[in-house]
Amino acid sequence: MAARATALFLGSFTLLNLALAPIVPGFDANIWWIDDRILPSFLRPGVLLICGLGLTLYALPVVFYAGAQWTRRRRRQSPIPDIDAYMFAYPNWQRLINRVLIVSVLLLVPIVGVNIVRYYELLHTGEILARFPLSFSLLVLIGLMVPAGQAVRNLRCSVRPEAGGSSQSGVRGMRAYVRDILRFCFYGLCAVFLFPLAQMFCFGYTDYRRPADAAVAFGARVYADGRLSTAVYDRTRTAVELYRAGFVRYLIFSGGPGDGGIHETAAMRDYALRHGVPADRILLDPAGLDTESTVRNSCALLRSRGADSMLAVSTFYHLPRIKLTIQRSACVGYTVPARESRILRLLPWYLFREVPAFWYYYSVAPFAPRYH
Template sequence: MSRSIALVLGSFLAVNAAARVLWPGFDATIWLLDLRAWPAWLGTTLIATVAAALLSFACRPRMGQFRQRLTMAAILLLCLAALVDSARIAAMYLAGEVRFGTVIALSWFVLAASVVVLVGAIRSRTHRDVKRGRMLAMGVVPACLAAFPLAQMFLFGVTDYRRPADAILVFGSRTYADGQMSSALTDRMKTACELYRDGLAPKLILSGGPGDGAVHETEAMRSYATLHGVPDAAILLDPEGLNTRSTIRNASALAQKHGLTSMLAVSHFYHLPRVKMTADRAGLAVFTVPSPQGQPLNRLPYFLAREVAACWAYYVKP
């Protein structure tokens, strides 16, 4: 198991170490560790060093004493970075900067994974069951690929980052043929209107696509907003928000046109990691706010599975 985790974690860090140098918008290291407070060169060096050590261990687990010590030192560096990140998150919580939907931080999982790999590296000189390790890898690697986006949804996605901003960006969802909004869209609009009434932003950006019938998603959203205390003059429509990428692209254009520098992005928890990743790559400053579910979403398992695939698709295609 330790080699499988090392392979997945090392591959992710290696890709992002290269991205920090060659394609900065592609760097997604922040989803594991927030190194923005570190000097850029130091953060890149740390990521590259740890990635090399993890991949080396994953591919060639039998090590001499010298390489074993180097590998263990690199993993301990990753543990230290995870501890620092955990302390930062705790400080944000104590300062009231965020509202956590869960008390667990992803950096804790990074720390736990690092410890598992560290134990594997310590045992590497005596462990000989290569066949068993390969069989475990066949199951652990796919599990890690699915678990990473799910962890983002249930840790980052449920965390409320509401604060004063220039606008509230609402992501559309289904509108039925009779013009009624789906329960998912109603949840999002209810949250957005509450944010507006609380004075956190002076404008709403309503983004969506065609409905099932003659009523466009954005028109249904506008009708709901005006009925719940938002003046029409405070509403901006994006009728071409056919998907997450187009909504972010159109919101960026509206931000430039209207001089908006920050937004609160409202959607369901499982969608928000992809929203944040796409916005960061577009250079759009957004703070995510999950919309509570007014009633259970019957297709939630399907939405989660679809979002796992969508997160990786958006990651590999900027």
């Protein structure tokens, strides 16, 4: 069931992104799991369409099995022992979906392999930095091997399970039915949860710093006495380091009200001034109440000065969602994880909370207006 759930997640994610691409210009969320730019542009949609269909097709027997089991129950017929028995009742169909799945994976593996090699080449040359040097493409490769390995085993298996007709086997069949459906749903939810979580560590901990017009530090809690919380201290310090290293010309501090009378952006500005950043190089966005407003307002500040590139600085788990938002803007943006002074006390909660936030931003991205 893990193999079919993984295949369904990757397949449906791919097909959904392909369906939205012609409707929403510039929307290409498949880049989040595979970079197919090594292929000629005219081949990319076709290859991903074939692979998306192949992966999704591999998971469809679960739906048919559930429907057949429900129908037999309503007709008071003996339940099917399990999904394997159901599939062996249709050998030609089983061989077809397994072969299509294997072909789909074989098409994807070279692309994913190039992605992995390219990632470590960039690390080696110093074009990117990573505190968690694990390529997300390597996890994708492992994820593809799960259904592919199961498909190969299915093709090699020639023993047909015996259909049970006794009441005892019927009870086992219903138990297997409930167990299989629950397992399928569980593994599917795991895929939905683990995908953004892996992005937080693999993408979030990758440092894409390069020359840009401004570094944008995203706000976080400022205490009533004006002290910076750990999160906002790390973000502000990293932004100042980028300025002092010559990567950017401006610093943009974005945030909302603090716990007391001191605004988050004012506290961040004071830190930068104390560390040698000239006041005329600091821009404030006091209306940056969330990720979307920060990106929108920062882009407007840059465009008003004839600039359009930014380095987004925040805590690692926040960066995938920031990148999703930047992709809707008229600005060019790269992400830089804040250098951590210590591990956040509530980090597990922040990671858990970020998962639904990631999917929410993904779901609204195709339909939200672009920022200018």
